[in-house]
Amino acid sequence: MTATTGTTGAPPTTAGGTAVEFSGVTRSYGAVRAVDGLALTIAAGETVALLGRNGAGKSTTLSMLLGLLPPDEGTVALFGGTPEAAVRAGRVGAMLQDGKAVPRVTVRELVAFVAACYPHPMDVSETLELAGLGEFAGRRVDRLSGGQAQRVRFAVALAGNPELLVLDEPTAALDVEARRAFWRSMRAYARRGHTIVFSTHYLEEADEHADRIVVMDGGRVVADGSGAAIKRRAGGTVVSFDLAGAPTGPLPGLPGVSAVEVRGDRALLRTADSDATVVALAGLGLVRGLQVSPASLEDAFLTLTSAAAPLAPAAAGTPATKEHA
Numbered sequence: 597m598t599a600t601t602g603t604t605g606a607p608p609t610t611a612g613g614t615a616v617e618f619s620g621v622t623r624s625y626g627a628v629r630a631v632d633g634l635a636l637t638i639a640a641g642e643t644v645a646l647l648g649r650n651g652a653g654k655s656t657t658l659s660m661l662l663g664l665l666p667p668d669e670g671t672v673a674l675f676g677g678t679p680e681a682a683v684r685a686g687r688v689g690a691m692l693q694d695g696k697a698v699p700r701v702t703v704r705e706l707v708a709f710v711a712a713c714y715p716h717p718m719d720v721s722e723t724l725e726l727a728g729l730g731e732f733a734g735r736r737v738d739r740l741s742g743g744q745a746q747r748v749r750f751a752v753a754l755a756g757n758p759e760l761l762v763l764d765e766p767t768a769a770l771d772v773e774a775r776r777a778f779w780r781s782m783r784a785y786a787r788r789g790h791t792i793v794f795s796t797h798y799l800e801e802a803d804e805h806a807d808r809i810v811v812m813d814g815g816r817v818v819a820d821g822s823g824a825a826i827k828r829r830a831g832g833t834v835v836s837f838d839l840a841g842a843p844t845g846p847l848p849g850l851p852g853v854s855a856v857e858v859r860g861d862r863a864l865l866r867t868a869d870s871d872a873t874v875v876a877l878a879g880l881g882l883v884r885g886l887q888v889s890p891a892s893l894e895d896a897f898l899t900l901t902s903a904a905a906p907l908a909p910a911a912a913g914t915p916a917t918k919e920h921a
């Protein structure tokens with residue numbers, strides 16, 4: 597990707613190379629293993645979503661990436677050096693989940709102050725524009741709504757014109773319109789050749805805005821690839837029907853079936869061969885309300901993580917795979 601900027605100074609651009617590298621990283625809090633043997637390489641210029649449920653280990657991963665938390669085991673490298681060195685050199689901008697507003701300064705003053713701390717900052721007006729703060733530039737930062745304050749945190753992350761932008765659940769407090777505007781800005785920043793890592797609970801956001809989705813669960817990477825590749829890997833087809841009191845015992849053994857889930861009186865079978873599954877179901881007389889549909893990204897996500905508690909787990913014990921569409 598080529599970097600084009602309309603910024604002041606001469607921002608360093610990362611043409612190729614590795615931006616982020618986790619090798620065998622583990623981190624526990626007491627008895628809780630928040631991140632468990634993480635190996636992850638992110639190339640410069642990639643936009644990567646860390647997708648996972650509450651407690652999957654995303655924030656802990658991002659804290660280690662930023663050098664805010666040391667790993668118990670393993671190493672984290674940014675641009676081939678330590679996270680601390682990359683942060684000190686102004687190569688990293690971060691937007692974390694919390695962060696208190698500084699009282700009594702205006703949005704523009706705050707962004708200008710932060711920009712001045714970096715060797716190759718972005719032009720302040722451009723930063724405000726990109727973060728959707730043009731009309732609030734003169735407003736005190738402690739007099740903003742939750743969504744506006746979130747945009748200020750985005751502006752602060754952008755101010756240094758970082759090569760690597762790290763965003764922990766960046767759209768959590770934003771309404772639909774602000775969310776759209778945020779992603780537009782983020783994509784514009786990514787097009788300049790910068791690397792972006794963001795965490796999210798939202799499958800659609802990950803699918804729509806990232807080049808690559810890293811699905812975490814229980815501190816581990818359970819899938820890594822494009823949205824399409826993840827759907828392919830965990831998806832296949834879902835065949836569903838009304839159980840009407842029929843026993844579920846034979847379902848996991850039907851041809852093609854990789855996972856079985858029961859929601860109320862409905863059985864959902866994930867299958868790699870829907871024709872064979874449907875024929876077998878017909879043989880058992882289980883065709884009431886029969887539906888055959890492609891697996892959604894959400895289906896894939898539920899298969900890859902343990903939330904669905906499938907009767908016959910599809911991928912239990914299999915290592916995470918990496919695929920690209």
Ligand SMILES: Nc1ncnc2c1ncn2[C@@H]1O[C@H](COP(=O)(O)OP(=O)(O)OP(=O)(O)O)[C@@H](O)[C@H]1O
Pocket residue numbers: 625626628629630631648649650651652653654655656657797
């Ligand atoms: N400071 C802490 N002390 C003890 N346990 C913690 C601490 N921070 C996180 N944990 C635990 O570590 C695990 C991973 O938490 P983490 O915050 O990294 O997950 P997450 O994917 O970011 O979750 P969320 O989406 O809810 O922010 C969870 O089980 C959490 O309860």
